[in-house]
Amino acid sequence: MEYKHKEIEKRWQQRWKEDKTYKAEIDGKKPKYYVLDMFPYPSGAGLHVGHPLGYIASDILARYKRLKGFNVLHPMGYDAYGLPAEQYAIQTGQHPEVTTKKNIARYREQLDNIGFCFDWDREVRTCDPGYYKWTQWAFIQMFSHYYDTREQKAKPIADLIAHFEAKGTEGVHAAASKELKFKAEQWKAMDEKQKSDTLMNYRIAYLGNTMVNWCPKLGTVLANDEVSEGVSVRGGYPVEQKLMYQWCLRVSAYAERLLAGLEKLQWSDSIKETQRNWIGKSEGAEMQFKVKDSDVEMTIFTTRADTVFGVTFMVLAPESKYVDMVTTPEKKAEVEAYRQEIKHKTERERMIDKKVSGVWTGAYAINPLSGKEIPIWVSDYVLAGYGTGAIMAVPAHDSRDYAFAKHFDLPIIPLIEGADVSEQSYDAKEGKVINSCGGELDLNGLDVKEAIAKTKRFIEEKGIGKVKTNYRLRDAIFSRQRYWGEPFPVYYKDGIPHMLSEDCLPLQLPEIDKYLPTETGEPPLGRAKGWETPEGYKLELNTMPGFAGSSAYYLRYMDPHNDQALVGKEANDYWRSVDLYVGGTEHATGHLIYSRFWNKFLYDLGKVCEDEPFKKLINQGMIQGRSNFVYRIKDTNTFVSLGLKDKYDVTPIHVDVNIVSNDILDVEAFKAWRPEYATAEFILEDGKYVCGWAVEKMSKSMFNVVNPDDIVEKYGADTLRLYEMFLGPVEQSKPWDTNGIDGVNRFIKKLWNLFYKGDQWLVTDEKSSAESLKSIHKLIKKVTADIEAFSYNTSVSAFMICVNELTQQKCHSREVLEMLVVLLAPFAPHVCEELWHALGHESSVCDAQWPDWNEEYLVEKNVTYPVSFNGKPRFNLTVAVDTPAADIEKAALSDPAAAKWLEGKTVKKVIVVPGKIVNIVIG
């Protein structure tokens, strides 16, 4: 029997499918383990070898946990709504669903080729009405709840209404867009529209005016993680800021819980830190500044209350509501001109152009502590969206204020002893405070931290301001002016939004004739005929963003066919939450925040039993491409090999990596690759054409895309799986390099040769030798530890060592080989299944039991210590394994080899590390 990967892999993939080998069902007798991959967006390009890296790693863990006796849930599905399918639809008129289905079929085929143990009966697709019913349902729940800041949880909006009826806003503790104050009578006097608008201020899903990332070219709003450096990630079109009336989710209400929840998660420090930064908690103070000759009071936010005596001016964001309130009539035109100028700059222009700009409003404010008059400026370096959109500027101790002060020649007052502010500001929060005494407050001589605390106490006592915690985390904008997304379960009656009743769900996405906005500028859904309720009320024209469908999909996998609930109680109580989540770091501030928010909300409603969705997170690294180059001599059709290229004037040209092997060009394939190369000539080295290489992003234009299907075809899925793991630590980014894959392929053949020699079956029932038992138990110990630690590259090495040892030992013992097959099964399931059955088993190797190692087989009779003098190893000393440390020391000193080193020297110290080393320090 020869190792024929194609036959073997096809056969077992077929059997697994027929037998539903990987079907997961609730089983109270077994502990559960939920392993999840971030589901892919099925793009038209299909998978390249980088994509399955994380899937292979999680697949290994899923299979391992199953062998360890866990009931494993390992599902897969598709994040099916997305811009590319919609863009394609606009260009071609092809319905996005058609494109998406086609892409999904292609993805499925590619995934199946690799032999994953997904339970496909649990597949979800976000664009499936049976699925998005629950996305719509969750939205209705968010609309119908508000966030109680005292109880720190979501509560029914009806409770809030009852409170308003009874006491107005008195004693209300609710997360809100802005602070409102009204009495019960005022509430009762409101008409329906006013009440609706008021409640929008509190609802978790609400309509509000927000600055959004607007992409005119795509005709839609984009999420922050869909924008990079001022252009859209998809398409690279410019993005501008625009104020729009949009559906939003009050994610900010959960800021503190999202921050606190990180503590108990087994996520990498870097991703937790990224989330902490994104949430951006900052503890400071809000302070009131009166405007001179006016009754306007401006509220500012600062974390440096101690620097209030160094405030030499104030700055307002151009969009700030205070600008109109304070600007003097003679400055009006100038200020307005500046605001217009800023408005027309895109985010990108603002970033490139870091010039200091601003304009004086003509007004002065009064420093509440020193009583000094300070000018009020407007500048775009102050952001409207953070804090109050107004700051007190302390140029001596803030670099941005410093740059502004220098540019406009404003005074700079140093407040910290020894700080030289002639060239730059001193931003550090340390040192002794000076120049800070006025009125009833004296901070001089205090440490900065003490001064901050003292100032905070003072302003609270005097009613000048209050201690305030700010979060950078903003509410999520939830509307998209697109077709290919979940429709909102919303209709409008007299201009007031209402939710559809739950039994109308799912509200299905209607068919439309074109996928473009309407002539009147409405979103594409404006084209849908009969897009209204049976009563004739207009339905919402926006659709939901990409993260809507991906925020709770992990819950749906637990109970994917339930039409009564997102997830049934029984299923949720059993599967609870994801034990291991594998995916890329690019979702750190998008999906991973929104999912946590979504889950916490459902937790507040008692719909799910765990507060956090993903217990442990592993971020697989990115696989970069490894491009190959040929060197064409200028103005010729002659190509020169890498080693000789410096002798000519050459142009490097990307060449398809699939016609290069171990950096050697397949010359005939190259000639056939492009018509213009058909007549190409070559200058070879040793009869070969050697290509150059470089690490670049894996993309079609670099001709460095490697399709897993090609690898599977040539070497088999098992080789691909092992090789991807062998490349290096899963979490590390690395270039794909097909050179080296032969090594793991050889390993599988060597493994095969332990079982077969030609057609001869080699396995015997003879007693295993001590050395083979040692080899295999060493392997069990190593692989068990490595899998738990996610160190798969060293596991693969351990397998290679073990197989080499067994080959050398000519070990064909059934006992040893059975264990080997079980251990390797998570990594190379096909060949192991084949060998497992060849060993006479009826059931799948998936149902075998993970072997335990026995230390006894690993124990050495004798131990060899390297004996060192002053840390340099000099000779080896072999003693019985349980020799006491003192006797090892004695043996080392009396060994004849030691005499040479001890001659004429005194022994200062002898260090014996049991089992490891003897070091003799001589002087």
Next chain:
RNA sequence: GGCCGAAUGGUGGAAUGGUAGACACGAGGGACUUAAAAUCCCUUGGCUGCAAAGCUGUGUGGGUUCGAGUCCCACUUCGGCUACCA
């Protein structure tokens, strides 16, 4: 600017503070073969040496330690994320 991570042979990468370079690729040599492929064996960080052996060596400079690739401090370079967040 902020945060995080990395730096070890020709290459990918191993090393609970204890013989650096496991394992694999590549390269060189050899066996088998008419030949090639496949397979197997040997060598492979650098320097000196016929050899035995010795010296040197984990980005740079310091430190802790009997002992540092590993821990601490400073620096250099390269990646990733994030960014006028007051």
